[in-house]
Amino acid sequence: MLDERKLAVLRAVVEDYVSTNEPVGSKALAERHNLGVSPATVRNDMAVLEEQGYITQPHTSAGRVPTDKGYRLFVDRLSQIKPLSGAERRAIETFLAGAVDLDDVVTRTVRLLAQLTRQVAVVQYPSLIRSAVRHVELVPLAERRIMLVLITNTGRVEQRVVELPDVVEEDRIAHLRAVLNVCLDGCRLSRVPETVADLQERLPEEDRPVANTILSVLLETLVDRHDEKIIFAGAANLAGDFSVGLREVLEALEEQVVLMRLLGEASDSAALTVRIGSENPYSGLHGTSIVAAGYGSGDNELARLGVLGPTRMDYPVTMGAVRAVARYVGQILAGS
Amino acid sequence: MLDERKLAVLRAVVEDYVSTNEPVGSKALAERHNLGVSPATVRNDMAVLEEQGYITQPHTSAGRVPTDKGYRLFVDRLSQIKPLSGAERRAIETFLAGAVDLDDVVTRTVRLLAQLTRQVAVVQYPSLIRSAVRHVELVPLAERRIMLVLITNTGRVEQRVVELPDVVEEDRIAHLRAVLNVCLDGCRLSRVPETVADLQERLPEEDRPVANTILSVLLETLVDRHDEKIIFAGAANLAGDFSVGLREVLEALEEQVVLMRLLGEASDSAALTVRIGSENPYSGLHGTSIVAAGYGSGDNELARLGVLGPTRMDYPVTMGAVRAVARYVGQILAGS
């Protein structure tokens, strides 16, 4: 259907358009990409490519521009992910290694990615649900108020203030803390609810009301906080590009829910997800593409990160950067 | 120098320009603001105002536009802060009351403020330095690694992983925790360094190396974290306004340091700070104004918040919103 040369033409169109941001014509194309054929031949091929929907012209008698479908083919079959340079790798490594806590890791990552790709970077905080309890802490704040602190093995710390139904003595709290830690330490968060239910039955009668209050807050923390936090950086990179609806994009970026869907569900292992223009779920973001990847320590994917830019982006380079950053972050998290 | 009527004219120019975003002419002005005088008179007044630098014309024979100096006079003497409507107040209250922890309070605040003012909102996290230690927690993670968690009375939680020089038994850590809490509980963060120094001397010899490691990390947490975190929201509100250099502003917003300086130092008590156009410290932000206020529980100002928008903003309304939100946040923090 599409012979070698037509694919080469498509590749050339994408590459030229990406680098010049102007519709590319047959003549310029034949020259710059020594294809060994004349502009007229290129024109014929282009006509076919257009008929099949891979490229289009903004108006009669202008050059051609890739369509979403064209970019898709390019990404799937015509391009190779471009690895980062050694210098870039070292830069990533040293920059991320300086992080002091989880928050810092995520913040640094998002900035790094934005700077590296010159686009908008998006990073999701490591998911709670896949990690395990490392420690539960109860801190008395006032007579009837304690703070519940939950530390996970991914370094995340969740805290909630709990209002107690009764005044409770310190040592009963200490006891409760001990029990909690024995039961929950190392427990996968996804299995905490069962464990907690089990625990409630085994507690002595007099501890029940207080324990129930605390445990319900604990469960809430896990469930409600299903709103995984996402941050972005590099919005400034959007300015000056009028091909995207700036306002819509900025609005989308501030909607956690939209961002969630944008990064997409965990796909198979460490594969990169690319969503091009109209492929992506939010209508304000046609005109933009997403390159995303999962990251995590070891095998299990903890969360996702990616970048967002105009459909007209340099996919090979962007994909290389995203993949590299995802890997490094995984390493950092595993090691801390 | 400037009689009553000229001031009225200036006020009218500002108000009209703010609402229409177009240079305002003498005729329209005389009509809309029944000043009781003819356009010609207004023209004369305008000529004087221009000569004094309060207004200017974009080009010969266009209407007048306020200068930064004009806005300044308007804010200082010609306008009154406009209080929020009852509905708005209730909305703020219920929205903020739903927050579950400090992070949530800050996030909600920044969104609220952005939505309320339809501008970019900026909120600084409550400063560590003014708060006091409520609890210190040491959580063993591995043989030679523990997590240090510091909880302040403003609800902020800081965490750091500490690598220990030696393997340490659990009960020595427990002991250390107890000692730390006795010494530091209620201690103002600003006075922690002395207290720590004092503590180091009183510890038994064999605990020194471990304790020193932990304490130095603790001090770091306080000092290094002098980079008070600032977040913003509502960037989408900037789009569509070309009077500001979009790119510059977005870049500035992503620079913590610039944001810091922007919000300004704590001023006297709960007063509002207004920085107009060229008055503000960063050159990329001429063309924008900042309205900021301190917030805190009770008397002491914990941090600052504000909004950033085009110099051509509705100052009375914006100031009202900022003041109101600052107050409510203060209340919420005091109560939690």
Added chain:
DNA sequence: GTCTGGCACTCTGTGTTCCCGAGTGCCAAG
């Protein structure tokens, strides 16, 4: 002395027209 109406002047922004050039599609010949 201050205000007012009148008048000539000066701009910007918009709409029109025109033309150039890049790029195309098609066709006939190699």
Added chain:
DNA sequence: CTTGGCACTCGGGAACACAGAGTGCCAGAC
């Protein structure tokens, strides 16, 4: 199947004119 030639199309920029809003200034009225 490829190529060169050719007529055609359309966007974008330059030149131009024009209407409208707004000004500054002046002479007369209160």
